[in-house]
Amino acid sequence: MPRFDEGQEKHMPNIVIAGAQWGDEGKGKIVDLLSERFQVVARYNGGHNAGHTVIIEDEKFVLHLIPSGILHPGILCVMGHGMVIDPWALEKEIAGLVERDVEIEDNLVISDRAHLILPHHRVLESLAEAARGENKIGTTQRGIGPAYEDKAGRRGIRMSDLLNKDTLPGKLAEARRHFETICRGSNHTPELDWDQLLQDLLAFGERLRPRIADTSLVLQRSMARGYSVLFEGAQATLLDIDLGTYPYVTSSSATAGGAVTGLGISPTRVDGILGIAKAYTTRVGAGPLPSEIGGSLEEEIRKRGAEFGASTGRPRRCGWFDAVVTRYSTLVNGFDSIALTKLDVFDPLAEIQVCTGYKYKGEVLTDFPADLAVAEACEPVYETMPGWVEPTAGVRDYALLPQGAQDYIARLSDLVGCEIGIVSTGPDRLDTILRRSSAVAAWFE
Ligand code: GDP
Ligand code: IMO
Ligand code: MG
Numbered sequence: 001m002p003r004f005d006e007g008q009e010k011h012m013p014n015i016v017i018a019g020a021q022w023g024d025e026g027k028g029k030i031v032d033l034l035s036e037r038f039q040v041v042a043r044y045n046g047g048h049n050a051g052h053t054v055i056i057e058d059e060k061f062v063l064h065l066i067p068s069g070i071l072h073p074g075i076l077c078v079m080g081h082g083m084v085i086d087p088w089a090l091e092k093e094i095a096g097l098v099e100r101d102v103e104i105e106d107n108l109v110i111s112d113r114a115h116l117i118l119p120h121h122r123v124l125e126s127l128a129e130a131a132r133g134e135n136k137i138g139t140t141q142r143g144i145g146p147a148y149e150d151k152a153g154r155r156g157i158r159m160s161d162l163l164n165k166d167t168l169p170g171k172l173a174e175a176r177r178h179f180e181t182i183c184r185g186s187n188h189t190p191e192l193d194w195d196q197l198l199q200d201l202l203a204f205g206e207r208l209r210p211r212i213a214d215t216s217l218v219l220q221r222s223m224a225r226g227y228s229v230l231f232e233g234a235q236a237t238l239l240d241i242d243l244g245t246y247p248y249v250t251s252s253s254a255t256a257g258g259a260v261t262g263l264g265i266s267p268t269r270v271d272g273i274l275g276i277a278k279a280y281t282t283r284v285g286a287g288p289l290p291s292e293i294g295g296s297l298e299e300e301i302r303k304r305g306a307e308f309g310a311s312t313g314r315p316r317r318c319g320w321f322d323a324v325v326t327r328y329s330t331l332v333n334g335f336d337s338i339a340l341t342k343l344d345v346f347d348p349l350a351e352i353q354v355c356t357g358y359k360y361k362g363e364v365l366t367d368f369p370a371d372l373a374v375a376e377a378c379e380p381v382y383e384t385m386p387g388w389v390e391p392t393a394g395v396r397d398y399a400l401l402p403q404g405a406q407d408y409i410a411r412l413s414d415l416v417g418c419e420i421g422i423v424s425t426g427p428d429r430l431d432t433i434l435r436r437s438s439a440v441a442a443w444f445e
Contacts, residue, residue, distance in 0.1 A: 012038075012228030013271035013443045016256045019236025020277035020329040023284065024309070024316060026341035026424055027276050028052025031068040031232045033429050037444050039227035041069025042078035042219060044262030045252040046234035047117055047147070048089040049140040051310025055427040062310050065090055066097070066108065067232050073103050076222065078215045081113035082252060082262015084147040085159070087204040089117075110208065111215040112160035113264075116201075120179045120192055121146035127186045137248055138285030140312050148241075148251035150175060159212050162205030172198055216264025223269060231259035231270070237329040238283075245372060248287025256333040272443050275335035275418070277326050279343045279408075281319040284309050288375040291319035291355040291382075305345040320382065322355040323415035328368040330418045337421035337439040340412065343405060344393035344425045350386070352408065356415060357381040385411060395425045398433050 015034070019025045032054040035041055048064035054071055055061075063070070065085060067077040079085065094104050121143030128145070129136050139145060150156040155174050161167065176194050183190045205212075219229060235254040238244045243255055253261060256273045260266070280301065283289045293301065298318045301307070307316035329335070346352060357364040358378035369375050388404030395401055401409075401423070413420045421438030425431045434441060 012226065014223065014229045014231070014269050015272045015274055015443060016231040016233065016259045016270055017274050017276060018233040018256045018333050019239075019254060020275040020326050020333070020335070020338065021236055021281050021283075021322070022238045022289070023236040024051075024282055024307075025236065025276040025278050026339070027233065028054050028063060028068045029341065029424065029427065029429065030274070030276055030339045030422065031230060032056070032071055033432055034230060035069040035072045035075055037228070038069070038075065038230040040076045040078060040219065040222050040229040041067040041232055042080055042215070042229055042259075042263055043067045043083060043232045043234065044080045044259045045082045045254055046250060047084040047142060047144050048086055048093075049142050049144045049250060049311060050234035052234070053310050053427070054429070056429055061097070061100075061102075063093070064311060065093055066104075069230065069232070070097065070102060070104065070108065073107075075107065076218075076227075077108045078218060078263070079108070079110045079114060080215055080263040081111035081115075082258055083111070084115050084117050084144060084151070084252075085110065086117035086143065087162075087201070087208070089142075091204070091207070106210070108211055109213045109215055109218055110159055110211045112158065112212050113214075114159045115147055115151045115156040116158065116162075117143040117147040118157065118175070118197065119143075120175065120190070121150070123188070123190065123192070124149075124179065124182060127182070127188055131186070136286055138287075142311075145251045150178075153178070157201070159208070162201055163209060163212065165202055168201060169198060172201070219263060219265055223265075231263065233258060237333060238325060243332050245287045245375060248285065248372070272336045272439065273334050274421070274440065275326075275329060275333055275338045276341060277321075277329075277338050278341050279321060279346055280305075281322050281325065282307050282316040283319070284312070284314050284316050288372060289317050289319050290324075290358055290375060290378060290380050291322040291353075293318055293320060301345060304348075305342055320353040320355050320380075321412060322380070323412065324355060324358060324366060324368055326412075326416045327366075330416050335418045338413075338416065338418050339422035339424060339440075340409060340420045341424035343409075343423055344391070346387060346408075347391050347393060348387075348389065350389055352385045352387050353382040354385060354411065354415065355380040356383050383411075392425050394431050396431065396433060398423065398435055401433075
């Protein structure tokens, strides 16, 4: 439970952390780093498609569902209704953390309004992906999209349903009816044991009962007591269902606004928004990545950055820093500051490209286009910068960064139109620079 004394009067900031690119920017590391300044960490979107890595003294934790704040004892972690939760994955994650001596008692609560991912969602996803043929989204195959479809289709099963043995069978029957209609249309013979599923879900309900709560109220009460909340986004702006590279997106609201709708809090409670961006760009799965590098240099960056999915192990596609993308993210999220991660990955490069615009039909676009055909056809416009060819790995003081690295950071900040308040120079919690003159430092004064 939160460490603060009850009735604290000072208003501490509530901050949203959101990905600025296509995910895997290092949100887990930054959430973990800042968690000690908060009493509550609340995740607002996505499911176990996310993989948030935290490294503490060479020990590696990958969190998929549980907020990254869980690694700090005494912080209340909230899983909001904007998430979709696979109860099997959740219990597995809890058990794995408990086995490693992470305390998970009354410090983890789950929204009673959160929708569930059930086994039939994975079947629906594999049918949908197969039907798309060459246009596959390249999803994580966790059932995320179909679970959000059932939510929007008003036939989803929610956490609160697990606690009501009278109404759960009818709701499950409705989900089954819809599922089997689709299976018939796809000539697929389903093999799910729905009676067993009902029993499993009721058993989950009994085990999870102490954690299931109206988390919107939990947050209201926490904030009323003066506790400060860190809102943890999963995925990222360009994967957002509305603002991303649709249809090559995930199915939730990953941008900062998702914190409000996904947790049931007022926009007026958000005091600041921190975007997380890599010093370059990566993407897992299909869809446009205009600044994709290609060839042996991309291989080298993938290797140096260990760019393999934290959830699925898939190699991540790597591109140069795309200022069009990150400026777009800055605007739609309203970033007050950006944490720039993985600067150290560029240490050996003699030359670095930065994408400043897209050439399309003789014009240079500087705003990210809605039409994917445009995003796919455009040619990136690059500005070449000299590399610093000196180690930045593990540097913890801005003044000790090589001049070339400082120039790179300053140029990105100019192009994107946002300060870079945090610079990350390695995976460890401690390999981080918090700039004294930044909005981030001001939040915690
Ligand atoms: P998330 O999904 O945004 O939380 O990011 P992931 O955890 O999927 O991927 C980020 C990866 O980069 C993880 O393996 C981190 O340990 C690692 N990482 C984070 N910051 C840095 C950094 O500054 N330098 C290096 N070399 N690795 C980093
Ligand atoms: P974190 O939180 C990177 C991608 C998938 C796929 C698309 C849709 O670790 O940054 P889905 O299974 O969500 O329906 O897949 O979204 N994707 C991610 N890529 N990081 C993630 O999460 C992702 N979560 C989903 O690769 O392209
Ligand atoms: Mg990740």
